[in-house]
Amino acid sequence: MSIIYTGKTKNLGVIGYPIHHSLSPVIQNTVLQSMELDYAYIAMPVKENELESAVKGLKALNFSGFNVTIPHKINIIKYLDEIDGAASLIGAVNTVLIKNDRLYGYNTDYEGFLSAFQAKKFSLKNINGLILGAGGAARAVVYGLLKVGVGSLCIAARNVVKAQKLVDDFKKMGNIKACDWADVSVNEILQKADLLVNTTPLGMYPNVDKMPPVDMSILSSKAIVYDVIYTPEKTKFLIEAEKYGHVVLNGEYMLAGQGAAALKKWIGCKDVDIDLMRIALHEALIKKI
Template sequence: MSKNYRAELVGAFGNPIDENPTGVMEEAAFAAKGLNFRYLTVKVEKDDLEAAMNGVKAFNMKGINLTIPHKVNVLKYLDELSEAASIIGAVNMVVNKDGKLWGENTDGKGFLISLKNEGVSVEGKQVVILGAGGAARAIGVECALAGAKKIIIVNRNRERGEELAGLISDKTAAACEYVEWNSSYQVADGTDIFINATCIGLYPDVNSKPDVDYDTVKPGMAVSDVVFNDPNTLFLQEAAKRGAHTINGLGMLVNQGALNFTLWTGVEAPVDVMVDTLKKEFGL
């Protein structure tokens, strides 16, 4: 009987990448499902992306995650894009389909699953998003595609904020407006879901919180943070003090990882194993 000594390869390309915990989570999931897959955490400089993507094909890798600074630049090396990825204009994962590279963005989808797991649906809701960077773009577009009624983008840089609001208004059915963030933000009346999609509060900046008038956060409002390191951000602590339903960034991280797992392997992801592995990794 012939044996197969070859593992299927996936991984992540980025820089900085050393502190990215995704590989530990995915490898634990492969082991739990008895899959001979390896997840490689690879440092790839900005100018080396073309060579690295050729490597994905040359090594017959099943796919790859992209992180800073490659999420937009990688588009020119892909053969196909999902609908969401083409609207967002960025991908965080690629599947190698028999030599053709297909790009998808699972950040926003993972975020929506983390809300759903907490009993929160975006359909017909008013959503306020702080930030207009990569995470905010993915979340904003997915909320719109999932039927949010109105989306308000609150961002410091006007150009970036207006660009995202215009994109959502033009390409989806949701109404979207931009609000400049130049003083303490007062959460708009009628808001159901309030999201921090900036990096404020990300380790080591754990003593910072977004400049918000937290007394405008209403009891029962769903308040979520994309920051997962440390997951108990000051933003969420302030919202919890006002009676909000808080949802931390670990759910988004796990669920985008679970979607990637399934897209690469065709197997349902062992989400519990992934959650436990990440919690252990963060000492929770």
Template sequence: MINSNTNLICLIGHPVKHSFSPNIHNHLFKKYNLNYAYICFDVESNKLKSAIDGIRSLGIKGANVTIPHKTEVIKYLDEISPSAKLIGAVNTIKNENGKLIGYNTDGIGFAKSILDEGYNIKGKNIMILGSGGGSKGIAVQMALSGCSFIHIKNRTLDNAKNLCQILKQNFDIKVKYSNMKITEEELNDIDIIINTTPIGMTPNIDQCPIDTNISPKRDVLVCDIVYNPRETQFIQWAKKRGLKSIGGIYMLINQALESFNIWTGVKCDEYDTKEILQKVGV
């Protein structure tokens, strides 16, 4: 029950109408008997600073940050974790008595979604579509998990190049960058392909980041971090080609559980993940 002692957690992004985060976190707050509430704020880029100042001045206990603010938000925080600094993006903020600390749980959540399905990351060749905040978190975590090669594809080549430079400077790993066009030949050496762009997200559900006529000559694990709709055109393409796939809902839940722990100190378990999938409207 919301009262004068309720701690507020929020999501800031643009857009946010599609978000399932309130469903997940309000379920967990209720389950663990915590006097917290989670709500969403649609914040345009030119209002980001005032929104962050509002978190501090209103005593909001924490926040999630989503597209398109994960990188820009850093300049308005007091401190960021070492991994968030390396990634250059923040998706979780904790307010410690007016001091705003940024974290990134995207990569951890994504890696867990792969490992939970029985796949290995070590030694694998990976293609990542996009080079925004979500891409950075995933790329760094893939490198930390021991992958051998990362190919970044992005419309803006300078952004892809910058991400590759971060990876080369911090990890013993082979990297490459190129534009968003994907060929069958490029997929011949890829073990895992990951869409980190908003292509295919509601309301643009008919869009797909790959030419659906492409048919890889080897098994490729297809991953999408878009979770609304649950089955994107990218995931549908994978299934039609007989490829294994993992939708964005799993990353969403796993990164949410990490954020929940940062805010509350409560460590969730595998049962929480299964319960959210079965009982919560996600």
């Protein structure tokens, strides 16, 4: 399909630094073109000391909205007029809608995370989850899981103080506790877990030989194993899980899903082809290898 931009083309994009590696333009433009919408999505490098100027510039240029990635997901909040409840509790914004001269902040990472289970028709209601890591990705994952009504969550991390802070922030939403992932008590939780999620960068390219310290051999046989990393496609964590017959999911679902949720907010539609976005992402990743 040929691309024809006009004087009426509406602009979208993603800001971050560095940003040259971003695949968001690939997945967003693929689905925008499939919907025959007159929009263009671009990646824009914005250094930390340029954030305020960039936000004012995007507003002045009448952008419809933009995504926010590292290192701006927290600092962007001070420049917005409103943020929704999810973004406020998670403590980060990855999507901004510009409407009626106001900037609205959202966090669609949790929606992206949940989209994988919707695709697999796997119910999260009342399950037991074990989350590895207590950083920004973990906060989005925890919010999403508690929002849909999981039975219990344990946050296992190297930094127990950080994990406990996460628990304290989310304890009003449901049954959640923290533990040291090196403690033997984690093994008992593993045996009862229906879902095991890695939210740490362990195993991400180029450090593909690393993984969190969990014993897959004692993980409940029915458990799904999810790694939010998408490069490589299968981390050591997921390869180890497959050895024991577990269903595995990678971060492609989360990235495509959060992009679809953002697009819905920008263009005001109910349905976006997430599968098309994920396929476009997967093909782009293969080309980069």
